[in-house]
Amino acid sequence: MAAPPETNIRPQQFLAAQVRWHPLEIVFWVATLAPFYFFPSYLSLASQIAIAALFALSLDLILGYAGIVSLGHAAFFGMGAYTAGLISKFGWGEPLTGLIIAAFAAGLVGYATSFIIAKFRHLTLIMLTLGIGLLLYEAANSASWLTGGADGLQGIDIWPIFNTFDYDLWGYTAYTYSLVVLFLVFVATRRLIHSPFGLSLRGIRENAVRMPAIGAPSESHIRTVYTISAVMAGLAGALIAQTTSTVSLEALSFERSADVLVMVVLGGAGRLYGGIIGSIIFLVARDQFSGINPQYWLFWIGLLLVMVVMFLPNGILGGLARLKWLQRGKP
Amino acid sequence: MRKALTGFASLAAAALVAASSAHAQGTVKIGVILPLSGQFADTGIQMRTGIQSYMKQYGDTVAGKKIELIIKDVGGINPPLAKRLSQELVVRDKVDILAGYVLTPNALAAGDVSKEANKFMVVMNAATSIITEKSDKMIRTSMTLPQSGDTFGTWAATKGGIKTCYTMVSDYGPGHDVEQSFIKAFAAAGGKITGSVRYPVANPDFAAFVQRAKDLNPECIFVFVPGGTQPAAIAKAFAERGIDPTKTKILGTGELTGEQSLQGMGKTALGILTAWHYDYKQDTKENKEFVRIHNELSKRNPDLFSLGGYDGMHAIYEALKKTNGNTDGTALVNAAKGLKWNSPRGPMSIDPETRDVVQTIYIRKVEMRDGEPTNVIFDKVENVKDPVKEEMKKK
Numbered sequence: 130m131a132a133p134p135e136t137n138i139r140p141q142q143f144l145a146a147q148v149r150w151h152p153l154e155i156v157f158w159v160a161t162l163a164p165f166y167f168f169p170s171y172l173s174l175a176s177q178i179a180i181a182a183l184f185a186l187s188l189d190l191i192l193g194y195a196g197i198v199s200l201g202h203a204a205f206f207g208m209g210a211y212t213a214g215l216i217s218k219f220g221w222g223e224p225l226t227g228l229i230i231a232a233f234a235a236g237l238v239g240y241a242t243s244f245i246i247a248k249f250r251h252l253t254l255i256m257l258t259l260g261i262g263l264l265l266y267e268a269a270n271s272a273s274w275l276t277g278g279a280d281g282l283q284g285i286d287i288w289p290i291f292n293t294f295d296y297d298l299w300g301y302t303a304y305t306y307s308l309v310v311l312f313l314v315f316v317a318t319r320r321l322i323h324s325p326f327g328l329s330l331r332g333i334r335e336n337a338v339r340m341p342a343i344g345a346p347s348e349s350h351i352r353t354v355y356t357i358s359a360v361m362a363g364l365a366g367a368l369i370a371q372t373t374s375t376v377s378l379e380a381l382s383f384e385r386s387a388d389v390l391v392m393v394v395l396g397g398a399g400r401l402y403g404g405i406i407g408s409i410i411f412l413v414a415r416d417q418f419s420g421i422n423p424q425y426w427l428f429w430i431g432l433l434l435v436m437v438v439m440f441l442p443n444g445i446l447g448g449l450a451r452l453k454w455l456q457r458g459k460p
Numbered sequence: 461m462r463k464a465l466t467g468f469a470s471l472a473a474a475a476l477v478a479a480s481s482a483h484a485q486g487t488v489k490i491g492v493i494l495p496l497s498g499q500f501a502d503t504g505i506q507m508r509t510g511i512q513s514y515m516k517q518y519g520d521t522v523a524g525k526k527i528e529l530i531i532k533d534v535g536g537i538n539p540p541l542a543k544r545l546s547q548e549l550v551v552r553d554k555v556d557i558l559a560g561y562v563l564t565p566n567a568l569a570a571g572d573v574s575k576e577a578n579k580f581m582v583v584m585n586a587a588t589s590i591i592t593e594k595s596d597k598m599i600r601t602s603m604t605l606p607q608s609g610d611t612f613g614t615w616a617a618t619k620g621g622i623k624t625c626y627t628m629v630s631d632y633g634p635g636h637d638v639e640q641s642f643i644k645a646f647a648a649a650g651g652k653i654t655g656s657v658r659y660p661v662a663n664p665d666f667a668a669f670v671q672r673a674k675d676l677n678p679e680c681i682f683v684f685v686p687g688g689t690q691p692a693a694i695a696k697a698f699a700e701r702g703i704d705p706t707k708t709k710i711l712g713t714g715e716l717t718g719e720q721s722l723q724g725m726g727k728t729a730l731g732i733l734t735a736w737h738y739d740y741k742q743d744t745k746e747n748k749e750f751v752r753i754h755n756e757l758s759k760r761n762p763d764l765f766s767l768g769g770y771d772g773m774h775a776i777y778e779a780l781k782k783t784n785g786n787t788d789g790t791a792l793v794n795a796a797k798g799l800k801w802n803s804p805r806g807p808m809s810i811d812p813e814t815r816d817v818v819q820t821i822y823i824r825k826v827e828m829r830d831g832e833p834t835n836v837i838f839d840k841v842e843n844v845k846d847p848v849k850e851e852m853k854k855k
Contacts, residue, residue: 170548170551170552171548171552173544173547173548173551174544174548177540177541177544270631270632271631273633273636278632278633278636279537279564279565279632279633279634280564280565280568280588280633281539281564281565281568281569283568283590298547298550298551298573298576298577299547299551300547369540373539373540373543373544373569374543374569374572375539375540375543375565375568375569376539377537377538377539377565378537379536379537379538379539379540379565384536419497419532419533419535420532423494423496423497423531423532423533424496424497424501424505424533425497426497426533427497
């Protein structure tokens with residue numbers, strides 16, 4: 130959480146204070162176990178929320194911390210999903226190694242494109258990411274001999290996790306798997322954000338030109354964080370491919386890039402829990418609204434988004450933080 | 461962790477038992493997954509009206525049980541969501557039957573659920589051949605694209621007397637399927653393909669492609685475009701480049717000359733030949749009734765999506781009658797195998813071996829009738845099975 134700068138503390142102390150786990154965080158992660166006991170029929174939704182949260186976390190890392198606005202983040206999600214699907218199709222269905230290989234493949238694409246990304250800012254960057262996303266989408270569409278094209282990839286065969294836990298209809302395995310991966314990645318991201326590297330990212334977000342003057346190379350930092358973010362998005366993509374045994378062009382689509390951006394903005398960009406809270410609210414709202422009215426539910430989602438952006442410009446978490454700050458300001 | 465997981469598993473088992481005992485006796489729940497928002501919304505809305513038309517005509521009680529629909533929006537091509545919604549329909553809403561599925565990737569993803577949960581599943585549109593192989597509890601009441609492409613290929617080279625043909629299709633899955641099946645059947649029956657071209661799915665400029673076809677001067681041009689605004693655009697390109705459908709034959713599938721397409725094309729549509737299973741002007745007793753009820757419900761004429769929904773409901777009703785209301789997946793699919801009936805499209809049946817639709821493919825020509833361009837049937841091929849699965853059987 131972004132705390133106001135306090136006076137007269139040494140940098141190490143500042144970072145150490147940030148790293149400490151807040152009791153609310155522990156409550157939050159304990160609460161993620163609740164669906165197992167209280168809403169077992171919502172586990173497959175919970176699993177897809179956990180995956181969306183991981184994807185949102187990866188976008189938040191570049192958007193909220195490094196200031197890279199991306200409209201093509203699904204490129205890495207889809208890359209991970211197709212890699213995981215394809216290796217299982219060609220005989221290696223072990224999920225954990227599959228997950229790692231998929232993340233590596235997405236990271237490779239991320240690293241390759243990061244050289245272009247690091248050179249540009251603002252509108253050019255948005256167009257670039259959008260373009261890269263569309264390129265990969267069309268590539269997957271035309272390589273239908275490999276990807277199955279518009280019909281989606283067929284023949285995915287994922288083995289049970291540790292050869293024991295198969296993917297059940299209720300989603301017990303899927304949610305456990307997704308949640309564990311989300312938590313591990315979250316812990317790593319949290320560590321990264323509160324490191325000197327994370328601090329310099331925020332500096333780049335505020336002013337990329339000045340950062341090199343204090344000895345933080347903007348371009349190479351952007352390349353690094355962009356690659357890390359691509360790896361995380363690849364993990365999310367691989368998870369959805371493995372837990373649902375489906376991969377289609379939708380994984381690379383603009384809608385997916387746009388949805389994840391909405392989730393991050395909804396929850397609050399530049400906050401570790403922003404993307405996670407955003408994806409929970411977005412997907413639960415979607416599930417509930419579309420259950421009530423399957424045809425016009427998008428209206429309510431749109432209304433929710435407009436309200437949040439108008440009245441809580443820093444997202445829901447930003448609003449909550451402001452509330453807390455106001456309370457503290459009272460005599 | 462391991463212990464915790466075992467705990468969850470036993471909890472799951474307990475919940476499953478609770479679920480089955482809590483099952484209401486007097487109703488049959490049908491979970492329907494349709495795209496009701498986004499760019500495919502219109503297809504889903506038409507299918508829903510088709511389903512409702514059947515229930516209006518034959519009532520909502522069958523074999524002493526009340527039929528209850530639970531409709532979910534999948535919002536477009538989204539297999540992970542389609543799978544999750546199907547799972548939730550089974551575990552949360554406790555549906556007995558899964559139905560709907562306009563889009564192929566969604567139907568394929570849901571096939572896994574039908575198989576795992578042993579639920580009878582009725583695909584009411586998605587037209588790629590392989591779908592029904594995904595679960596042995598699945599039937600289809602719409603069509604398969606090769607049924608039209610393959611039949612037309614053979615017909616053109618034999619009865620149609622056409623020797624050379626050029627093909628133009630949209631560059632995506634369904635386009636490839638139709639193209640391949642047409643070319644294969646046409647060549648097998650002695651025809652010669654002089655060239656093939658694929659244009660992008662979204663907003664193509666047809667002029668250059670049509671010109672290329674014209675330069676080769678084939679006897680016929682086989683066209684596939686998705687519905688919507690594209691049929692009118694391609695017909696306009698043909699007219700502008702001076703291709704006259706009465707001289708160079710233009711062949712296509714039903715999308716090319718659907719109700720809305722014909723309105724957009726106007727006179728440029730005259731002379732186009734299509735092979736398809738249904739048109740809302742089909743002259744059968746069943747169809748007149750269907751069109752009337754469909755119009756009562758939505759003030760619109762039915763299309764192939766409505767028809768798939770309507771016939772899908774028929775298959776469900778008839779299967780339930782046969783099993784006396786037993787909703788077990790195996791019992792229902794066995795009851796549905798071999799069903800034969802007179803659909804608004806004409807006679808159709810469910811193949812007992814492949815569980816896929818068997819129907820008549822009509823060869824039609826666009827002519828002026830009562831002042832508007834109309835698909836006029838002038839030939840037909842009866843009892844057409846899905847050619848892809850027929851081929852697979854031979855191997």
